[in-house]
Amino acid sequence: MLGACQSFYEGIISAGADFASSPGRILIDFVDPLIVAEKIAVTEDYRFVSSREIEKDIKEGAKGISGIGARGKSRIIG
Numbered sequence: 001m002l003g004a005c006q007s008f009y010e011g012i013i014s015a016g017a018d019f020a021s022s023p024g025r026i027l028i029d030f031v032d033p034l035i036v037a038e039k040i041a042v043t044e045d046y047r048f049v050s051s052r053e054i055e056k057d058i059k060e061g062a063k064g065i066s067g068i069g070a071r072g073k074s075r076i077i078g
Contacts, residue, residue, distance in 0.1 A: 009066070018070040019051065024063025032058045032065055043072025 012020035019036050021028050035057050043049050050069040055061045 013067060017067065019054070019065060019067030021065055022063070023066040024060070026060060026063050028064040029059050032060070036065060040070050041073050043074055045072050045075050047072045 007021065009020045009023045009025075018040075021033060036054055039054055039057065040049050048069055048071055051062075051066045054065055058064050
């Protein structure tokens, strides 16, 4: 789960989200949530994706996206 620019960061995290946008109360780029989703989707399921890993990939860094992290979702079947 990831909130939008004007969402309440602390409320979203306390409700159980792995990541939320705008802990710095700033406007984020519209692609930032897509970057988070892509990073989790393409990361192997045995690896943990931290917010620090994602912060370096988005324009606003730690002010734009933060959270507790999540396990990757990618698996090789075969």
